[in-house]
Amino acid sequence: MQSSSTARASLVSASGGNAWIARLAWSLGSLLAFLIFWDVAANLIDHRHLPRPLQVWQTLLEQIRTGDLLFHVGMTLARVLVSFVLAMIIGGAIGLALGRSKTADNLFDSWLIFFLNLPALVIIILCYVWFGLTETAAVLAVAINKIPNVAVTVREGARSLSRDLNEMAQIYRFGWWKTLRHVTLPQLAPFFAAAARSGLSLVWKIVLVVELLGRSNGVGFQLHTAFQLFDVSMILAYAVSFIFVVQIIEMGVLQPIEARVNRWRR
Amino acid sequence: MAPVTEPYRVRIESKVYPPVANREAHLVLRDIDFAIEHRSFVVMTGPSGCGKSTLLNIIAGLDREFKGRVDLGTGEPTIGYIFQSPRLLPWRTVQENIELVLPPGDARAERIPELLARVGLTSYASAYPERLSLGMQRRVALARGFVLEPDILLMDEPFVSLDDPTARDLRQLLIDLWHRRPTTVLFVTHDRNEATMLGTRILRLSGGSATLVQDEAVRLSPEDRSDPEKVRAEQRRIFNDA
Numbered sequence: 001m002q003s004s005s006t007a008r009a010s011l012v013s014a015s016g017g018n019a020w021i022a023r024l025a026w027s028l029g030s031l032l033a034f035l036i037f038w039d040v041a042a043n044l045i046d047h048r049h050l051p052r053p054l055q056v057w058q059t060l061l062e063q064i065r066t067g068d069l070l071f072h073v074g075m076t077l078a079r080v081l082v083s084f085v086l087a088m089i090i091g092g093a094i095g096l097a098l099g100r101s102k103t104a105d106n107l108f109d110s111w112l113i114f115f116l117n118l119p120a121l122v123i124i125i126l127c128y129v130w131f132g133l134t135e136t137a138a139v140l141a142v143a144i145n146k147i148p149n150v151a152v153t154v155r156e157g158a159r160s161l162s163r164d165l166n167e168m169a170q171i172y173r174f175g176w177w178k179t180l181r182h183v184t185l186p187q188l189a190p191f192f193a194a195a196a197r198s199g200l201s202l203v204w205k206i207v208l209v210v211e212l213l214g215r216s217n218g219v220g221f222q223l224h225t226a227f228q229l230f231d232v233s234m235i236l237a238y239a240v241s242f243i244f245v246v247q248i249i250e251m252g253v254l255q256p257i258e259a260r261v262n263r264w265r266r
Numbered sequence: 267m268a269p270v271t272e273p274y275r276v277r278i279e280s281k282v283y284p285p286v287a288n289r290e291a292h293l294v295l296r297d298i299d300f301a302i303e304h305r306s307f308v309v310m311t312g313p314s315g316c317g318k319s320t321l322l323n324i325i326a327g328l329d330r331e332f333k334g335r336v337d338l339g340t341g342e343p344t345i346g347y348i349f350q351s352p353r354l355l356p357w358r359t360v361q362e363n364i365e366l367v368l369p370p371g372d373a374r375a376e377r378i379p380e381l382l383a384r385v386g387l388t389s390y391a392s393a394y395p396e397r398l399s400l401g402m403q404r405r406v407a408l409a410r411g412f413v414l415e416p417d418i419l420l421m422d423e424p425f426v427s428l429d430d431p432t433a434r435d436l437r438q439l440l441i442d443l444w445h446r447r448p449t450t451v452l453f454v455t456h457d458r459n460e461a462t463m464l465g466t467r468i469l470r471l472s473g474g475s476a477t478l479v480q481d482e483a484v485r486l487s488p489e490d491r492s493d494p495e496k497v498r499a500e501q502r503r504i505f506n507d508a
Binding site: 164165167168170171172174178182183186189263264265 | 326328345346347349351353355356357358366367394396410414
């Protein structure tokens with residue numbers, strides 16, 4: 001009995017390992033197929049505006065060697081981080097307030113719709129016009145773009161907060177900080193996670209536009225320079241490293257946080 | 267811990283639920299007036315849906331929309347409330363759920379291991395509530411109510427929907443904990459046998475717009491309470507049950 005269940009357990013884990021390897025093989029295979037397709041196409045067209053993968057790779061190495069890549073990706077990352085955190089905190093607070101108070105929701109709902117539909121480019125241009133071509137204006141523009149999305153998502157969560165648990169917190173005199181930390185925020189965690197996931201990809205892209213329009217460093221600035229020189233190889237090199245960094249953050253930061261926040265679920 | 271001398275006093279002229287959608291305004295409670303002696307175990311019974319939980323919520327201060335007055339003495343007494351559902355935080359462990367009702371660094375936290383042992387959950391201190399059975403969750407709620415050493419302990423059918431042996435077990439546990447540290451208890455149930463076994467005094471509410479219809483001391487010694495025959499006899503005397 002024992003040996004057969006052990007055998008089954010090892011069988012299950014073996015098939016689990018196989019599944020993982022199979023998935024990795026498929027990913028690598030399809031990536032390789034894409035590179036081959038790209039290389040063949042570039043070879044056929046043979047134009048300097050469509051470099052071959054190897055050329056892009058060499059540009060990438062060159063950019064890493066001079067330290068340019070690290071510097072510009074670092075600047076972009078810093079802007080993403082600041083505006084992302086700002087948007088999550090402010091948007092979360094607004095969403096919580098609107099979800100809890102019917103009056104506030106009635107009062108500000110149309111404001112939210114206005115900001116949700118305001119094109120990112122308009123916000124960016126206005127920020128630069130009003131606050132000058134400064135770092136503050138750049139970060140602010142990105143945050144303002146993201147705040148309404150966070151607010152709308154968190155508002156959904158705040159509307160469905162448990163009254164039972166709030167009464168419990170009230171009876172046991174939790175106070176506002178303890179209630180926020182142990183009762184309210186854990187209930188909002190899935191909504192924050194959803195806002196963070198959709199938010200990070202949005203913030204990345206807007207930061208590039210902000211850099212292109214009014215900063216003298218960062219990936220967006222580099223792309224702008226490359227565009228003026230029609231240096232497609234450089235554009236692709238930065239795009240590839242960018243995708244790589246985003247994936248690292250997704251797998252190395254967001255997914256572990258989500259797993260940790262959800263560990264109580266059965 | 268408020269310096270208390272006067273008994274607590276509950277006076278409710280009326281409690282009305284405002285009209286909603288297709289339901290008219292509804293008078294839930296009327297003309298209720300009673301005092302609670304300190305360290306007595308008062309059980310409130312009445313048909314289900316008669317407004318017992320509403321009454322507890324008013325006493326707890328969760329519901330302030332009523333006519334009347336609840337006087338819990340000078341200084342705010344510490345209140346423990348054991349709800350009908352355990353109302354534990356699913357994202358905090360058993361230990362954390364109990365700890366959280368205490369201010370940080372409070373000396374009472376040292377009693378948690380002993381309390382957990384008392385409710386038979388020592389090995390579940392770091393488990394998350396959703397992995398426990400309902401009976402175990404109720405025990406955590408009980409420990410959470412007791413760790414505070416409250417001046418008033420409110421209990422709203424805390425043992426409902428449990429199987430008989432578990433309910434009996436928890437009732438005995440409650441009696442033991444109460445004897446070890448007598449506190450004022452207000453216990454709501456519609457189970458007459460449970461009421462007689464636990465209470466030192468029974469308040470009966472009528473159905474409809476509920477009001478107090480009977481206020482009776484329970485004449486049972488602590489030993490008598492573990493004798494089902496004596497409890498049943500006393501239950502017959504109080505409720506005129508056949």
